[in-house]
Amino acid sequence: MKLKELLNNNTKLQAVTLTLYIIVSSAALYFSQKSVTAFLLVLASILLLYLTKFNNKVKWGIGLLVLVVILPFTASQGVAYESYMEVATFVGIYVAMAIGLNIVVGMAGLLDLGFVAFFAIGSYTYAIFATAQANNFLPDIFPLSGSWFWLFLIIGTLFAAIAGILLGIPVLRVKGDYLAIVTLGFGEIIRIVFNNLDKPINFTNGAMGIASIAPPSIFGFEFVQSSQFYFIVLGILLFVIFAVKRLEFSKIGRSWKAVRENEIAAQAMGIHLVRTKLMAFAVGASFSGAMGVVFAAKQTFIDPTSFTLLESITILVMVLLGGMGSVPGVILGAAVMTILNLQVLTEVTNWLGQLNMQGVISIPDALSPAKMQRMIFGLILVLFAIYRPQGLIPAKNPVFDEEKLKADDLNQNEEKVITAQQSVIDA
Amino acid sequence: MNVLEVSNLTKKFGGLVAVNGVDLNVKKGSITAVIGPNGAGKTTFFNMITGVYTPDGGSIKSNGKDITGSKPHEVTKNGIARTFQNIRLFGNITVLENVLVGMHTHLKGDLVGTLLGLPYIHKEELKAEQEAYRLLKYVGLETLLNEDATNLSYGAQRRLEIARALATKPTILLLDEPAAGMNPRETVELTDLIKKMREELNLTIVLIEHDMKLVMGISEHIVVLDHGEKIAEGKPSDIRSNTKVIEAYLGKSAVGH
Amino acid sequence: MIEHIISTLPQVLIDGLALGAVYAIIALGYTMVYGILELINFAHGEIFMTGAFIGTALFITLSGLGFLAVMPALLALLLVLIVTSILTGFLGVGIERVAYRPLRKAPKLITLISAIGVSFLLQDLVRFITELKKGNYILTGPSLFTEQISIKASSILSSFADAQIKSSTIILVVTAIVMMIGLDYFVNRTKWGMAMRAVAQDRDTASLMSINVNKVISLTFFLGSALGGATGVLFAVQYGTIDPYIGFILGLKAFTAAVLGGIGNIRGAMVGGLVLGLIEMFAAANLSVITSNVFTAEYKDVFAFIILIIVLIYKPEGIFGKAVAEKV
Ligand SMILES: Nc1ncnc2c1ncn2[C@@H]1O[C@H](COP(=O)(O)OP(=O)(O)OP(=O)(O)O)[C@@H](O)[C@H]1O
Ligand SMILES: [Mg+2]
Secondary structure, X not given: OHHHHXXXXXXHHHHHHHHHHHHHHHHHHHHOOOOHHHHHHHHHHHHHHHHOOOOHHHHHHHHHHHHHXXXXXXXXXXXXXXXXXXXXXXXXXXXXXXXXXXHHHHHOOOOOOXXXXXXXXXXXXXXXXXXXXXXXXXXXXXXXXXXXXXXXXXXXXXXXXXXXXXXXXXXXXXXXXXXXXXXXXXXXXXHHHHHHOOOOOOOOOHHHOEOOOOOOEEOOEEOOOHHHHHHHHHHHHHHHHHHHHHHHOOHHHHHHHHHHHOHHHHHHOOOOHHHHHHHXXXXXXXXXXXXXXXXXXXXXXXXXXXXXXXXXXXXXXXXXXXXXXXXXXXXXXXXXXXXXXXXXXXXXXXXXXXHHHOOOOOOOHHHOHHHOHHHHHHHHHHHHHHHOOOOOOOOOOOOOOHHHHHOOOOHHHHHHHOOHHHXXXXX | OEEEEEEEEEEEEOOEEEEEEXXXXXEOOOEEEEEOOOOOOHHXXXXXXXXXXXXXXXXXXXXXXXXOOOOHHHHHHOOEEEOOOOOOOOOOXXXXXXXXXXXXXXXXXXXXXXXXXXXXXXXXXXXXXXXXXXXXXXXXXXXHOOOEHHHOOHHHHHHHHHHHHHHOOOOEEEEEOOOOOOOHHHHHHHHHHHHHHHHHHOOEEEEEOOOHHHHHHHOOEEEEEEOOEEEEEEOHHHHHOOHHHHHHHHOHHHHHO | OHHHHHHHHHHXXXXXXXXXXXXXXXXXXXXXXXXXXXXXXXXXXXXXXXXXXXXXXXXXXXXXXXXXXXXXXXXXXXXXXXXXXXXXXXXXXXXXXXXXXXXXXXXXXXXXXXXXXXXXXXXXXXXXXXXXXXXXXXXXXXOOOOOEEEEOHHHOOOOOOOEEEEHHXXXXXXXXXXXXXXXXXXXXXXXXXXXXXXXXXXHHHHHHOOOOHHHHHHHHHHHHHHHHHHHHHHHHHHHOEEOOOHXXXXXHHHHHHHHHHOOOOHHHHXXXXXXXXXXXXXXXXXXXXXXXXXXXXXXXXXXXXXXXXXXXXXXXXXXXXXXXXXXX
């Protein structure tokens, strides 16, 4: 108890603990390359970092150091390197999507159950043009080379945002809980359409999917390995976090929350309901679209099975688990769920499989944890809805400094223009 | 001069005529009270003025502009603000943020500027925060600025609704039972606040209220609704002695006494 | 093209009627719960699916014990229907108790999320149990009521093609009609039905009138889930093969039917279900012909969703519902 208090208030002690933790866990990973645990421990240092009381710049600095240098380097010494970085890359992809869905569900209070559709739109946007697929309906100049990837990152983002708006215009007039079902329907429609759009003109190659998607390249350097994609994803993710942090405590973010809290009062305050919701849809969708482009480029093959309802629900679980409306929360939620999905469940399944083989225990295939996704997701959804609807890291409201607000004269405060907005980002 | 002209306003819910051909002219700078028994149609009347319900007949003009059938956010931009009978605050954000939302129509806060963190965004935010703080002080809630709105007491929530409405910089303020649930001391404070707002902020105020002491003490003009119809209108002294009004409130038998 | 449409019409009507009956009864479950709690009970589709599995399991057991060979098939069906509907009825009540009741005062969003959670949980539970027992989660029951009756539609109008009707289809439609009439009677003519309507009208006032609201809600879940489970049995008999994922999309379409008929409106749900079933079968039979192969029958689900979206936007109160303005 004493120790906990001490740790809570003493930043020096925190610094020492964190440094020790990072050194020990990265050393563990460096020397014991096969240890998934060590890898996860290094990742977890970001969570510890979040819990410290350092100021914002320091936190960002240390965080970047860990993610850009320490993690890739210490993981790079063994055969498992690519698989680690694959997990880390997927964590990044899902974190960005969860942040996007969090805007829609957590901030604006709109239950979107077809969110994966925007991811699909981003993916297909790049896949169609980065393969010969586009020759089916355009002059024969495709596939585009991987250097177009960067432009398509923007195009995919825009397409997803536009799809968000086009969907939103009719759908956002629909009242509250109906929205859930309409978006669910929309997600299915998009999947069915992509699944069947190989005729009359072959846009998507239907259920066969699109293969051999050009990997991104820049100045002749090609990104093919997960360890390389990791940096692309990290870059986009930083941008996403940055953007959402800016929005969260701005006029726009406040409008979202006002609409979530009380639509009628929000309107009475002059807020244009549909426009505000559309903005949430579009911004959320755009993050998903960007990651869709990355996903297509990374996998080099996509088909409609990657974009099912289960994916939409997965992202919803991430948001609810982490904490609706809470950016640090959904980052944690997305990381936990992705690691659980990609790493823990497969590891446990393999381990049980081995035990099975050795005849230690006999566990039927039906019990295989890798198949239990739906049950686990379902349990998390129900349990968190009932017992902890605010999630692991509940959303925080900004804390305004009364002294700064008391001052009447703006000029005197020109220096302090970094108001609550900043102090909140620090929090 | 009339800042609000309502004529022949009508609203039906299925077979029920909640408001039936009501006229009302509100003078600039006046305090008008709308009274009547429960279910008389008072709130429905407000809801039509503020665009929450679309009228089935009649017209509404504010500041010379026809706003019949306008959307709520358009009505607000035209200078009409309101509070709600069943308090509608943004419960899970802070008190100061509630007021900030009220200021949104006067903030630019565009997407590009916000994402790029441009200086004018910071500047207008700071200004808005200071203004919001001033408004909180005006209604006496400044010490609670960082509290979540749901955590406030009933009376404080009603005052926060007023502060939030003021933040839209209205010319006309509609208050729906502002004293409901307040204790006598709070009611007196509220009465002073309403008078002060009218004097200092150049407001025209229309209020619905069941507390007759408050109504009689504060308003220059009173309109009485019953079963959706306007049954009387005039100065407080006229209304006090109007037999129709007494009937409406107490039933026919009471008039004889 | 027209000839194709006309000649297939009798078969479309028969198949549409069967599917529509399924939608209609499931829609009842959605509509009753929505009428009372204003909650989209996402798990209702899974209750239907669970019913299909319980029913099939019972059939398999009966046939394993040799009963099916000696007992009249109709009697077996009746037995299975009753047992299944009681079980799924209690399942529904249990779900309400555990996953919805604690959230009655929570924001709608949270309750919806809980409902989705239950829905996924049930899918996997059924998958899990079936796979554990059978090694495979796709289940095929004993074939029952498979006699084909041919309907000489061509004798009515020469451009009609003859249609086929399975005896299970007749059973499905007849049972569905019996269940719907029964429910309608219950809701409109009995004391408990009146209590249900009272709670749907205004929960607070109803509780002041000394109606036990919780009991009424449980009853509603029991009835809706029992009917849903029984429909699952009929579905399994009619279509033969089932898997744990049939409930979700089917439930979604049944919900569409409920919305189409006016949510909260029991008779509306029945009509909505039939309309949707007919439209869907019509689309399945004719879509590729009408659009000269641009859209294939696979788009029939898209059709249902587009109907849902259009109804919700332009006539959210449905065909039979009354428009209500939210009280402010
Ligand atoms: N959205 C609605 N749908 C149906 N009926 C409504 C609606 N809103 C109001 N009503 C009905 O219209 C009538 C007038 O209601 P209103 O709320 O305007 O009364 P009020 O004068 O404000 O009463 P109170 O003093 O109790 O607030 C009531 O009978 C009410 O039930
Ligand atoms: Mg009222």
